[in-house]
Amino acid sequence: MCEASAYIIDGDNQELIMxxxxxxxxxxxxxxLINIFGEQKFIKGTIHSLSLVDHKIFLTKS
Amino acid sequence: MCEASAYIIDGDNQELIMxxxxxxxxxxxxxxLINIFGEQKFIKGTIHSLSLVDHKIFLTKS
Structure with missing residues (x-):
C-alpha cells in the first residue's frame, strides 16, 4: 500500500497530523485528508510538498 | 515503490504529464516534479488533489 503520513510544517518543525x-x-x-481507515481531517492551508518514496505529505497552515 | 503518476486536470480531462x-x-x-529517474518538470499551478492508493497526483495549471 502506498499511503503516506501527513505533516504540518512550521519553520523547522514537522508535526504529524495523520x-x-x-x-x-x-x-x-x-x-x-482521508486515510485508509476512513478517518477524515480538514486542514486550512495548502499542500507544501510531497516525498512519496518517503511516504510523506507536507502541508502548511494558512 | 510508492511513486505516482502526475496529471494535469482541466475540466473533465486528465493529461498525464509524468x-x-x-x-x-x-x-x-x-x-x-521529480521522478525516480531524476527527470524534472516544472508546472506553473497548484496541487489539486492526491489519490495515493491509486498512485495519482492531480495538478491544475494557473
Missing part, C-alpha cells in the same frame, strides 16, 4: 493518508481533496480554503 | 513521480517541491509560482 497516518495512512490515502486521499487529499480540496475543500473550501484547505484540504480534506 | 510517471514515477517521487517528489513535488514548491518553486516560484508552481511546483517542480
Amino acid at each position: 497516518e495512512a493518508v490515502d486521499s487529499v481533496e480540496p475543500e473550501d480554503d484547505g484540504y480534506k | 510517471e514515477a513521480v517521487d517528489s513535488v517541491e514548491p518553486e516560484d509560482d508552481g511546483y517542480k
Whole structure:
C-alpha cells in the first residue's frame, strides 16, 4: 500500500497530523485528508510538498 | 515503490504529464516534479488533489 503520513510544517518543525493518508481533496480554503481507515481531517492551508518514496505529505497552515 | 503518476486536470480531462513521480517541491509560482529517474518538470499551478492508493497526483495549471 502506498499511503503516506501527513505533516504540518512550521519553520523547522514537522508535526504529524495523520497516518495512512490515502486521499487529499480540496475543500473550501484547505484540504480534506482521508486515510485508509476512513478517518477524515480538514486542514486550512495548502499542500507544501510531497516525498512519496518517503511516504510523506507536507502541508502548511494558512 | 510508492511513486505516482502526475496529471494535469482541466475540466473533465486528465493529461498525464509524468510517471514515477517521487517528489513535488514548491518553486516560484508552481511546483517542480521529480521522478525516480531524476527527470524534472516544472508546472506553473497548484496541487489539486492526491489519490495515493491509486498512485495519482492531480495538478491544475494557473
